[in-house]
Amino acid sequence: MKTSRIAAAAAVAGSAVLVLSSPAFAHVSVQPEGAAVKGGYAVVDFKVPNERDDASTTKLEVTFPTEHPLASVMPEPISGWTVKVTKSKLAKPAEMHGETITEAVTKVTWTATGKGVEPGYFQKFPVSVGMLPTDADQLVFKALQTYSDKDVVRWIEVQKDGEEEPENPAPTLTLTSASASGATAEDASDKTETTASDSTSSSADSSDTTARVLGVVGIAVGAAGVAYGVLAGRRRTTV
Structure with missing residues (x-):
């Protein structure tokens, strides 16, 4: 019973807020x-x-x-x-x-x-x-x-x-005022600098990724060379 009264009071209060605030919009x-x-x-x-x-x-x-x-x-x-x-x-x-x-x-x-x-x-x-x-x-x-x-x-x-x-x-x-247009130019300049910075960062990330890939490939090629050398040595010993 108490819960129902609280809910009803809340609903009435909410409606009042909507009625009072609606003209502002x-x-x-x-x-x-x-x-x-x-x-x-x-x-x-x-x-x-x-x-x-x-x-x-x-x-x-x-x-x-x-x-x-x-x-x-x-x-x-x-x-x-x-x-x-x-x-x-x-x-x-x-x-x-x-x-x-x-x-x-x-x-x-x-x-x-x-x-x-x-x-x-x-x-x-x-x-x-x-x-x-x-x-x-x-x-x-x-x-x-x-x-x-x-x-x-x-x-x-x-x-x-x-x-x-x-x-x-x-x-x-x-x-x-007409001078306010200067702020727009500054904002555009800031945006350009930010874009350039993002581009540089992206380029650096790309270069780093490429270097890692090449490093992994190099290790794989080296490992394959060592394995080939070991096999060749065993064949000579057998002969």
Whole structure:
């Protein structure tokens, strides 16, 4: 009886942990394909998991930051979805690479033409963006996720330094400096040196193995010669 109660309590506790922790894995997020380098272009993926088990995600609206406007925003076509790019005039013109920008993309909306993102699945929405700002370390994209039952989840809360992650965090893209590319070159160099070292070690092992084989063959040939000499001596004695 006691064992059954303990098992039931454990099951309830386990379910509570799953319920409480599941939202942490169901955020709408944004990640670059490679690196999002300041002052350059990048392809970023808005990843949309379906956090419901009784409805599909049928619409995604992503708001682009106006404090750091992006002159170029080009979504990749996705089967089963239509896409709409919205441009708006900026409240204050921005200077970008020697040019004055008076309008920029402020929203991209994807709408499902079929079932959308069904329960248990996720969808990536790739977008080519640029040029990325040089005076910011990250870009915040607020997003609205609409379900087939008309429920809307607003991923719009900005993460604040030193505070816990909000319940509905906005997708945030981390930007890297151009100098970070040097680390890639160093990594490649280290990899080349490691490969060369492995090759040398392999060559040395091969040479050592060959020497051993030749040594064994030499001993065998020598033994055969001694045996032949002994037999020949016996024949002479008999004659």
